Amino acid sequence: MKNIKPDHIAIIMDGNGRWACGQKRIRRYGHEQGALTAKNIVKIVSSNKIKHLTLYAFSSENWGRPTQEVKLLMKLFVETLENEIDELNSNNVKMRFIGDRENLSKKLQDKMQNAEKITIDNTGLNLYVALAYGARWDILNAIKGVITGVKEGKLDKQEIDENILSSYLQLGDAPDPDLLIRTGGEKRISNFLLWNIAYTELFFCDCLWPEFNEKEFSNALNFYSKRKRRFGSSV
Numbered sequence: 001m002k003n004i005k006p007d008h009i010a011i012i013m014d015g016n017g018r019w020a021c022g023q024k025r026i027r028r029y030g031h032e033q034g035a036l037t038a039k040n041i042v043k044i045v046s047s048n049k050i051k052h053l054t055l056y057a058f059s060s061e062n063w064g065r066p067t068q069e070v071k072l073l074m075k076l077f078v079e080t081l082e083n084e085i086d087e088l089n090s091n092n093v094k095m096r097f098i099g100d101r102e103n104l105s106k107k108l109q110d111k112m113q114n115a116e117k118i119t120i121d122n123t124g125l126n127l128y129v130a131l132a133y134g135a136r137w138d139i140l141n142a143i144k145g146v147i148t149g150v151k152e153g154k155l156d157k158q159e160i161d162e163n164i165l166s167s168y169l170q171l172g173d174a175p176d177p178d179l180l181i182r183t184g185g186e187k188r189i190s191n192f193l194l195w196n197i198a199y200t201e202l203f204f205c206d207c208l209w210p211e212f213n214e215k216e217f218s219n220a221l222n223f224y225s226k227r228k229r230r231f232g233s234s235v
């Protein structure tokens with residue numbers, strides 16, 4: 001069976017720095033343009049009536065970037081949330097953050113919590129933003145959750161299966177991504193949603209994230225529509 005449209009798209013937004021360098025500008029400019037692209041893509045995905053979108057905004061490994069760049073990214077996340085939350089809310093977007101919030105600033109954590117709270121009853125696009133996220137952390141965290149569940153008598157050890165472990169993951173209540181898009185030319189997964197993408201279709205493009213637009217997005221959808229998904233079976 002050919003696929004018409006993905007239900008869940010996940011995106012690794014890569015190439016902000018290289019794009020800025022190509023424009024003879026500093027990396028900050030690339031990240032700012034990247035945030036505008038993210039805004040545009042949320043609109044496009046929403047208007048295509050796709051139900052779930054997960055954006056990889058900051059990985060666990062990104063903490064290893066120069067302090068100045070980490071600082072400016074954090075500032076950009078706070079500002080983007082401040083500036084965009086009302087419009088997202090009025091567009092019926094339900095927002096959730098996935099990742100390890102512990103090391104994020106109190107200010108950013110508060111903004112994230114507030115965004116989740118005010119959009120909780122929205123019924124349009126489910127927008128998941130991965131911030132300080134790493135899939136290995138996610139899986140480990142889920143395993144710890146399962147162990148606690150067993151210890152507290154809420155889970156029977158014999159009943160633990162893939163579905164139960166999945167339900168403890170950060171995206172436990174979302175369907176697995178149907179399509180993963182990575183911009184920026186690299187063909188790797190970079191510790192993103194490792195468990196969830198077991199059967200996801202992968203679309204890699206050379207275009208740098210700030211220049212990803214409706215045309216590139218429709219190329220990805222077109223690629224997806226031609227894939228024959230067998231989920232490991234032969235038919």
Ligand code: FPP
Binds near residue numbers: 038056077080129
């Ligand atoms: C990759 O570019 C992008 C990031 C490190 C994440 C930052 C993403 C944004 C600012 C987009 C905004 C998203 C939201 C949800 C506000 P890079 O620095 O790795 O580029 P390079 O590979 O060219 O150096």
